[in-house]
Amino acid sequence: MRRSQSSLLGTLAIIGILLFIATNVWPSLSGAKDKAVINETRPAVTKHAAISAAEDYTARLNGNTKVRGTIAIYQSDKLLSGYVQKNGLVHGYKDHFAENVPIDFYRVELAAEGKTVYKVDVNMTNGSVLGWQKRSSGSAPSVRDGRLIAETYLQQAGIPLEGLQMLIPNTTKPYQFAFEHRGVKLGEAKLREIVEIRDGEVTAYRKELLVPKSHTDWVGKQDRAASTMTRWNMIVSVIMGMAAIALMITRRKQIAFVRGLWLTFTFLVLYWINNWNMLPAFKSLETDTIDPFLASDTTGGMMILMNIVVAVMGAVGYFSLAAGQPLWQDRGLHLWPRWREDGFGEDVLAGMKRGYLLACFLLGLQSLLFFIAEQRFDMWAVNDPSGSMYNLLKPELFPLMAWTAAISEEAIYRFFGIALFRRLLPSTFLAVLVPSMIWAFSHTQYPIYPVYTRFIEVTVLGVVFGYAFLKFGFATVLFAHAIMDSLLMSLSLMNMGGFDDVALGLFYIILPAIVAWTIWRLHRNFRGRRSIHAPPG
Numbered sequence: 001m002r003r004s005q006s007s008l009l010g011t012l013a014i015i016g017i018l019l020f021i022a023t024n025v026w027p028s029l030s031g032a033k034d035k036a037v038i039n040e041t042r043p044a045v046t047k048h049a050a051i052s053a054a055e056d057y058t059a060r061l062n063g064n065t066k067v068r069g070t071i072a073i074y075q076s077d078k079l080l081s082g083y084v085q086k087n088g089l090v091h092g093y094k095d096h097f098a099e100n101v102p103i104d105f106y107r108v109e110l111a112a113e114g115k116t117v118y119k120v121d122v123n124m125t126n127g128s129v130l131g132w133q134k135r136s137s138g139s140a141p142s143v144r145d146g147r148l149i150a151e152t153y154l155q156q157a158g159i160p161l162e163g164l165q166m167l168i169p170n171t172t173k174p175y176q177f178a179f180e181h182r183g184v185k186l187g188e189a190k191l192r193e194i195v196e197i198r199d200g201e202v203t204a205y206r207k208e209l210l211v212p213k214s215h216t217d218w219v220g221k222q223d224r225a226a227s228t229m230t231r232w233n234m235i236v237s238v239i240m241g242m243a244a245i246a247l248m249i250t251r252r253k254q255i256a257f258v259r260g261l262w263l264t265f266t267f268l269v270l271y272w273i274n275n276w277n278m279l280p281a282f283k284s285l286e287t288d289t290i291d292p293f294l295a296s297d298t299t300g301g302m303m304i305l306m307n308i309v310v311a312v313m314g315a316v317g318y319f320s321l322a323a324g325q326p327l328w329q330d331r332g333l334h335l336w337p338r339w340r341e342d343g344f345g346e347d348v349l350a351g352m353k354r355g356y357l358l359a360c361f362l363l364g365l366q367s368l369l370f371f372i373a374e375q376r377f378d379m380w381a382v383n384d385p386s387g388s389m390y391n392l393l394k395p396e397l398f399p400l401m402a403w404t405a406a407i408s409e410e411a412i413y414r415f416f417g418i419a420l421f422r423r424l425l426p427s428t429f430l431a432v433l434v435p436s437m438i439w440a441f442s443h444t445q446y447p448i449y450p451v452y453t454r455f456i457e458v459t460v461l462g463v464v465f466g467y468a469f470l471k472f473g474f475a476t477v478l479f480a481h482a483i484m485d486s487l488l489m490s491l492s493l494m495n496m497g498g499f500d501d502v503a504l505g506l507f508y509i510i511l512p513a514i515v516a517w518t519i520w521r522l523h524r525n526f527r528g529r530r531s532i533h534a535p536p537g
Contacts, residue, residue, distance in 0.1 A: 009357035016364025023364075023371035036090035038081045040383045041104035042497065043124040043390065047072035050127065054108035054120035057129045067112045073284045074390035075107045075121070076383040078447060080189070082219060083211040085380040086449070089187050097186060099123075101209050104383060105130055121206065131194075131206030138198030140175035143168075150177040150195035153202045159193060167192075175203075188212040219449070226444040226451040233441035237316060237412060240438075244319035244416055251326045259338065260321030260411070264314050267407045270400050271310045275303060277392050282306075284385035317408040320416035327419035336415065336474040345523030351475025352516030358468055358480035362461060363487065369460060373453040382447045389492055396501070399493060399508040402485030410478050413439040413462065414469045428470070436462025483512050 045053075051069035058067040081103045084093045106122040121130040141149065146169070151161055164179040175198050181191040189209040196204035248255055282302045328335050337344045373379035389395045417435030425431050440458035444451045469477045490505035 006354075006357075009354055009361075013357040013360035016361035019364030020360075020367045023367040036085070036088070037380065038085055038090060038093075038103055038383065040076075040388065040390075041102070041124050042495075043074075043106075045106070045122070045124055045127040047106065050106040050122040050124075051108050053122055053127045053129060054110055054118075054132075058110050058112065058118045058120055058132065061118075061132065061134075062112050062116065065113050067110050067118070069108050069110045071280065071283065072106045072108045072122075073280055074104065074124075074385050074388050075284060076104045076385050076388075078382040078384070079211050079216060079219060080209055081382040082380065082449060083189060083215045084186065085382075086215070086378070087187050089189075093186055097191070097209060100130075101191070101207055102130070131204070133196070133204035133206075136198045136203040138175075138201075138203070140169075141197050141200060145200070146175075146177050146197050149197050149200070149202065150179070153195055153205065154179065154193060157205070164193065185209075222449055222451050229441040229444045229451070229455065233438055236438050236441075238312075240412065240417065240420065241316035241319055243420060244316070244323035247323040247327070248319060251323070254326040254329065255322050256325070256338065257322060259325065260318050263321065263407050263411070264318040267317060267404050268310065268314045271314075271404045272307060273397065274401050274404065275306045275310065277394050277397050278306075278386075279303070279393060281386045281388070281391040284388075284391050313408055317411040320411045324411075324416035324419050327416075327423065331419075331422070335469065339523065339526075342527060345520040345527070347473065348475050348516050348523070349520040351473065352479045352512055354472055354476040355479025355481075355483050355512065358472075358476065359483040359487065362464060362480065362484050365464065366457065366461060369457045373457070377450065377453055379453045380449055382449075384447045387446075389496060395493060395496065396504050399486050399489040399505070399511075402482050402489055402508075405485055406478050406481035409439060410465070410469070410474065410481055414466060414477055415474050418466055418469065432463055432466035432470075433459070436466055479512050479516065483509075486512065 050072045054072075055067050055069050059065060080101075084090050084103075102123055102125070104124055106124055108120045108122055110118040110120060112118065117135040118132060119135075120132045122128070123130055140146065147166060150166075154161060154164075161179075163182050163184075165182055167178045167180055169175075169177060175196050177195045177197065179193040179195075181193075184191045186209055189211045192208050192210055194204070194206050194208060195202060248257075279299065282299045285302065325336065337347045370379070385391055389398060392398055413435040417438070418431050421434050422428065422431035425434065436459050437455075439462050440455045443458045444454050446454055448454045465477050465481065468480065486508050490508045493508070494502045494505035
């Protein structure tokens with residue numbers, strides 16, 4: 001039986017590896033025309049250098065008064081990125097606009113004397129200043145005076161006025177003067193020079209490719225759909241947590257309340273570390289790419305909120321682990337051995353080995369689903385500053401997040417979710433499918449469009465996880481999930497290019513094996529000590 005299981009997983013792993021190669025490597029080797037995409041820009045300029053460039057530039061704006069940079073955040077124009085990919089304009093954008101209107105850039109926050117605050121956008125590849133804005137609540141000038149001041153600024157900046165057409169200022173932003181380049185556009189996106197004027201002085205400048213309203217509206221509709229699905233995931237997950245609490249109360253004599261505590265503790269510690277690590281990423285969420293001062297400083301509040309959310313997730317995960325066990329006992333299944341059982345260590349070690357094989361299959365299946373979505377359903381992704389390695393305090397800690405996802409999601413949607421819905425629904429397939437769909441709802445907030453493609457992909461993966469859980473047990477899917485995410489996150493770390501990043505990425509890939517072997521060894525020693533102290537015959 002064990003040999004047939006290993007053979008099945010080995011075959012699936014080979015299939016997964018072949019699928020991964022076929023969908024990622026074969027198109028380029030075969031000369032097949034690949035769909036052009038906008039990948040995250042690898043910075044040639046450090047954040048420290050970007051801050052220095054912004055300080056020098058802003059000091060000149062401020063009459064050579066000392067200016068101090070406080071933080072540099074990686075930002076991305078997600079609307080423009082999506083527009084050029086969705087409409088097949090990537091090559092045209094890279095050839096004619098990428099240098100002066102880059103999608104990815106640094107945004108540097110600075111403070112000058114007199115509590116004056118600036119935000120300066122810096123090119124990530126050459127360190128040039130792209131645009132700037134000074135915090136101001138001053139009054140807007142008349143159209144005549146504003147035009148004169150704006151045109152003077154553009155000329156001094158070396159931008160010829162020939163070929164520019166000034167647009168009538170928007171009544172909601174009368175301080176903003178936009179000059180459109182005649183005949184210069186990318187698809188329907190128009191190139192504009194934006195100058196903002198308050199109290200008779202220039203307070204902002206930037207160059208932009210303004211995407212058409214139809215694209216902005218479409219993305220907004222997609223984002224609202226993703227938000228709705230995410231809310232449904234949170235609502236149903238909380239209901240599942242309440243059901244787990246009710247079961248813990250009614251079945252308390254059958255529940256070992258210490259079970260799951262170590263997994264919950266691991267989840268909480270790693271996730272709270274990640275929340276601290278994401279401080280710059282939280283900062284990127286509060287910064288509008290067009291008007292940097294529209295959003296208020298909410299980083300501290302977001303940090304507190306996220307820590308509370310993580311605590312709730314940890315509690316739901318613990319309740320799921322504790323309440324799931326008697327539900328499986330009712331069905332005569334033993335899918336998660338206890339520490340004091342003789343087979344616990346072997347189950348963990350075998351689960352790790354099966355997890356690596358299953359992860360290979362899942363990676364190949366995911367690659368195939370993405371390939372089909374890209375080729376047949378025009379799927380595309382935009383760079384997400386809130387999830388970027390460049391917006392982490394310690395990027396080398398990022399792959400630890402693989403374990404938080406594995407622990408919480410396998411506990412809630414597999415160990416408890418399948419058991420709960422098996423009692424409520426008439427078939428095993430539906431009991432696996434429904435929690436997989438609930439799980440998939442939480443993944444639609446990733447910046448992949450159309451959003452339903454991610455929902456379908458994660459649902460399919462969830463069904464595979466579900467049947468693997470029923471066949472091989474909890475340890476297998478826990479390790480498979482951690483290994484799969486570790487591989488993907490480690491590749492992101494290794495892509496940063498440094499030798500240390502590559503070495504650390506390889507370490508994270510083999511870390512599940514180290515963890516499993518350590519647990520097996522500790523349990524073996526525990527079992528040996530217990531047998532020594534056991535009473536004779």
